[in-house]
Amino acid sequence: MKRLSVMKIHRRTLLTGALGMAAAMATFVPGGAYAADQILKFGLSANVGNLVYGPSRGAAQFIVNQQIHRGLVKFDENGTLVPALAESFKAIDSSTYSFTLREGLKFHDGSPIEASTVKASLEYLADKKVGAAIYSALSTLESIETPDERTLIVKLSKPNASFLEYMADPNAGISPAAALATGAANWIGAGPFKLRTNENGVSLDLVKADTYYDKDEVKLDGVKFVFYPDSSARTNALLAGDVDVIDFVGWEDFERVEAAGNLVLDAVPGPFVYTMFNIKRAPFDNPKVRQAIAHAIKPENVVAVAFYGHGTPLNGIPMSPNNDRYDPSMGKLWGYDPAKARALLTEAGVADGLKIKLLTSSTYSFFRDMALSMQADLKAVGIDAELDAPDWATYTSQKASGGYDLAVGGGAPSVAGPVYLQAYVVGAPASSFGSYGYDASAIVAHIQAGEAQSDNATARAEYLKAVQIVGEDVPFLPLAQRSQAYAYSDRVEGFKNVPGFLSITGTGYMIEKASIR
């Protein structure tokens, strides 16, 4: 037994040694030595695979796109359109735009960007087969003329007042000819940073591009994107100082971030959540029942339950007050009024024992929580809503085929003007965001009429007609604008969350303005 105990001591010594080494490694290896090098470490909310040109792959990919690529125009910190590859642009009329490119533009590999390059890019995005994120804006592309190397004249077959906004979309960067093919990798662009290394599924290392037209204004030497798909892992990484910035702070983590003295929580009212109706089935084929729902659901409850109180309740159409075509009455269509809801249900003849199926998804907790909050409010007016909460892919498939009575949905429009409404009012299957089977031709006609106007006041009058129909017919029911937050170390300067819907599509443009103190 004595020998055994000698062995045991050896083992224990070994173990202690190993633990000691681990502790020593932990203590003596310095972290965060990057500050002096001006490398921004960005904890990103999703893995970004290969960049491909055209299709949208979600908000995290937008942010990476905006570093590698650059379009004709972009958004500034207030969400205003400013020149990018185009040094100037103007609307010749409501369906014709001219762009003048900057001189000497180059892609990261040194190849030149001329009017013909831009023309090829835009024509590629206008091809339906590509499935481009901005296809709806380019589907009306009639012609692109290139009178000289630096001038483009873009003609549309229909007026589109938001055309320029689409040109600032993160998926509308101008790309080289090699990227204009299905599945082709698209890592060479005209943006402020170029790819150095891609650690598949882990991180992306970008360095400042000396080909960028505005390189003198870029203070960072590089950006390192580290993928943190899990929301609390992302917050932990920021709290531990592993990264300098994170996107999409989980609502449950707002207080944790605010409590840390050296962090900034930058939250704005962002994308919105809403309810869809199956118009092809009773009872929601009846506008009175849809109106009843609009009065039965308390948006404040959705904000409290789904977003931990971090959001803005909606009683109408969400829109940024900064937009030139905004009118305050657009946001005042309905209001929480259960008595009125009950009266409307009685009027529609469905006051007693209405049973419906409420579709949500278990993949996102805020989707599930929103449905739970709605379920309680519906119960209060005598509607028995049975929850159907499959995974995301099943949810999208049921939504597209009308396998629901009521469904929750989320919207992150890529433009801030009222034209965004079109995607939400047009019914599925024509638009994947709309209520199943809704015929929106009357609303769309007014929106299109508004888009054709160059004068904001005249345009606004048309939009208000569209919004009035939305108020009466309730093709969809916006419920809350969720708080969309970035969080960053107080050593990061110049970075800012762009308010409104542009939080998703515009904030990526702010990285090139950042620096580390």
Place this chain on the structure above:
Amino acid sequence: MGLAAYCGKRILVGLAMILSVQVIIFLAIQVVPGDPVEAMMSEAAHVGADVIEVMRQQFGLDQPMPVRLWRHMVGLLSLDFGTSFQYTQPASDIIASRLAVSIELVLLASFFGIAGGVLIGSASVQNRLGEHVFSFFGPIILSIPGYVMGSILILAVPLSLGWLPAGGMAPFSDPIAHMRALILPIVTLALPIAATIAKVTRFEILEVRSQDWVRTSRAYGFPTRVTFRRDILRNALTPVLTISALELGGLIGATVLVEKVFNLPGLGSLLVQAVNMRDYPLIQGAVFVISTFYITINIVADIMYGFLDPRVSKR
């Protein structure tokens, strides 16, 4: 039956199992509701049904199911699972990079878990203190789920003490950062393995120690150390090997919660995400790798019994 024939039979059965798993998963994932293009486009801006149809054709989803199954099985011969729908990269490349992380994690966690378990198990038989430590901590460790243990460690080490990163992975090219990133996940995964193995080891040693060949060995006057190593431990380790193989094989796809807590890009989280998005090539590929790993480990364990206990291969 000779050892070679025994091994050959085990390998053939294993191959048949791997192929069956592929067919079953292929059919199962396509039968459940959910469409990859719709799931992917749900994140995109306004996309109509016409665009979705065009993309379905691009992914080959307009082909009848038998045609797709045949293409998949043919591709499998060259380990070509197709192109991931969401990542637009070959599924095999994505899986390879994720597999490296999973294998490293699983092998290191298993090594520390099994070695630690055998040491603790042996020690708990040999002295009082070991026994007390074992009987106090063993059940506690076994009863704490991995994601809770991981969260506690993150709170205690990176967030409170400021040591080690709170999660994430560093490339092999930076070995120190790489190892630092792995310490906490490995501890999280290894602790329950160690507790299980220690329990089995302790039980088996107590069992074997009372056998008559041990008494005979002692009676011959062999040193205790020799008796322990040759007569007790070797015999006690056969069941430990079974449990270890099961732990190791099961771990490769089951580290998903720990991957999530520590933000590690492993195979488990990849598979969960692929299923959510109905990324068929990625699902088939990940399941192929996980099932092959599991089945192989079990074949190796079966063959090792043949060596440790020649009676097994004669049966």
